[in-house]
Amino acid sequence: MSRLRQNIKTIIFGTDTKAGKLFDEILIVAIILSIITVLLESVPDYHQQYGQILYLAEWVFTIMFTLEYFLRIYCIRLPSSYVFSFYGVVDLLSVVPTYISVLFPGAQALSVIRILRVLRIFRILKLILYIGEANLIIKAIYASRRKMIVFLFSILTLVTIFGSIMYLIEGEANGFSSIPRSIYWAIVTITTVGYGDISPQTELGQALASLAMIMGYATIAIPTGIISAEYTTMKQLPNDTVCPGCGDENHEEAARFCRVCGTDLES
Numbered sequence: 001m002s003r004l005r006q007n008i009k010t011i012i013f014g015t016d017t018k019a020g021k022l023f024d025e026i027l028i029v030a031i032i033l034s035i036i037t038v039l040l041e042s043v044p045d046y047h048q049q050y051g052q053i054l055y056l057a058e059w060v061f062t063i064m065f066t067l068e069y070f071l072r073i074y075c076i077r078l079p080s081s082y083v084f085s086f087y088g089v090v091d092l093l094s095v096v097p098t099y100i101s102v103l104f105p106g107a108q109a110l111s112v113i114r115i116l117r118v119l120r121i122f123r124i125l126k127l128i129l130y131i132g133e134a135n136l137i138i139k140a141i142y143a144s145r146r147k148m149i150v151f152l153f154s155i156l157t158l159v160t161i162f163g164s165i166m167y168l169i170e171g172e173a174n175g176f177s178s179i180p181r182s183i184y185w186a187i188v189t190i191t192t193v194g195y196g197d198i199s200p201q202t203e204l205g206q207a208l209a210s211l212a213m214i215m216g217y218a219t220i221a222i223p224t225g226i227i228s229a230e231y232t233t234m235k236q237l238p239n240d241t242v243c244p245g246c247g248d249e250n251h252e253e254a255a256r257f258c259r260v261c262g263t264d265l266e267s
Contacts, residue, residue, distance in 0.1 A: 009075040012068070027068070031117045034061035038111045058111070062098040065114075069095065090116045140231035147226045155219060159186035162212050166205060174201045190216040 014020030034057075040046045041054045069091050073079045082088045094117060097110035141148075163183030170176040175198045176185065185198045189212045200206050257263065 005075045008071055012072055012075060028118060030061060030064060031114050034058070034065075035112055035115055037061065038109060038114075042109060058098060062095050062111075065091070066095045087117070137227075137231060140227055144226045144230045148223060151222055151226065155190070158215070158219075159183050159190060162186035162190070162208065166200065166208060169202060169205045169208065170200050174205070175199075186212060189213060190219060192216045192220065 010017055011019045011023050037054055037057045041051070041058065046054070072082055072088075072091070076082050083092075090113065094111060094114040097107050097113075100110075101107040160183055163186040164179055166185060167176050167179050167182040170182075176182045181198070188195050188198075189209060192213065200209050
């Protein structure tokens with residue numbers, strides 16, 4: 001690897017070096033400013049008064065991030081390891097909307113995905129333990145996928161039944177013009193969102209709606225309980241190592257010493 005590429009790699013990827021830390025700090029500030037630019041550009045008053053300045057600033061940030069993206073590819077030994085990584089995909093998606101906006105005006109609003117790039121602050125501030133906790137939550141969600149699929153299927157069945165019954169009770173006269181629209185009402189009601197664009201007018205319909213609302217509170221708690229239980233299981237996964245001192249087997253996964261007698265489990 002040439003000295004130039006090595007120096008660029010040290011600056012861009014070297015979070016432990018002074019130059020690398022400075023680069024990351026400047027990058028974080030630039031990302032936040034670019035997000036603010038996109039947000040302000042969507043406000044009519046600011047767009048009317050400072051539209052040209054915001055537009056120019058957006059292109060400056062986009063060109064800057066594009067240059068950074070290609071420098072990362074240039075200096076790394078295996079480019080595909082970065083290009084197809086989480087950060088590589090996010091970095092690419094953060095610049096694409098501005099270029100697309102040349103053909104499709106307004107697409108630059110999608111540039112707010114740049115906020116995901118701020119996750120690099122975890123590396124800068126050495127908060128890698130938080131990333132570990134986040135990974136544990138993701139694993140818990142993945143481990144709960146079968147239970148969640150069953151739960152979602154049950155909810156879909158439930159809202160279909162509620163929607164169909166409400167369609168028969170209320171009918172088109174009260175806004176329930178079709179079963180799909182009635183199912184939409186059931187979803188809004190059970191999730192306790194309650195837009196209010198459709199509401200039952202008959203006493204029987206209101207009674208059914210009340211039942212759906214009560215069930216809604218119960219269904220909200222179920223997925224939380226499923227994931228929480230899985231997370232707790234992973235967090236306190238038992239260690240089947242037998243303590244040589246007292247013979248106890250109930251230890252946490254990362255335990256090094258016996259919880260009963262304090263004997264070193266790795267001895």
